[in-house]
Amino acid sequence: MKAHDQRTRHRLNAFRARKDTGGVNTPGLPAPGRIDSHGPAADPLPPDLVPDATGLEAFEAACKEAMQQQAVFIAVERQGPRWTVKADPLTAPQHAISTEAYEAIREAVIHLIRTRQIRPASSAGPVYFVLYDLEGEDRARELAAALHAALYGDPGPLASCLRSS
Structure with missing residues (x-):
């Protein structure tokens, strides 16, 4: 496992552990977010904590987690x-x-396709969401974090990402 992946996994586990302890803040991580009416705590996932699932082993590990x-x-x-x-x-x-x-995710995917930021084969659900052919890792992480927030009921970060594109 790459050192970057180990650091990311450690920070992600600490982020999740903080949520599991009632939101007690952990140094170096953002303050807890709000509780979503549709499920568990919907703390915003920082882009640098989005797992890199490149390769079968990394994908399976991220999915298992x-x-x-x-x-x-x-x-x-x-x-x-x-x-x-x-x-x-x-x-x-x-x-x-x-x-x-x-609806917010579907509109975002349509916008990203129309502006040629992602491939038309990308999917806006309803079960699986995939955005193909993003130009760089930073943009992919930004959109992944925003998509995560939208899936937990906060479309604001996704709307912000689209305004910045």
């Missing part, structure tokens, strides 16, 4: 020179996604 946490799976993956964002709410069986969240 999401299942164990009963959290929505979210990850970025390098595919050649481009990046992909993947999200799967099936790893969080008790989590319901609102109609408003689906």
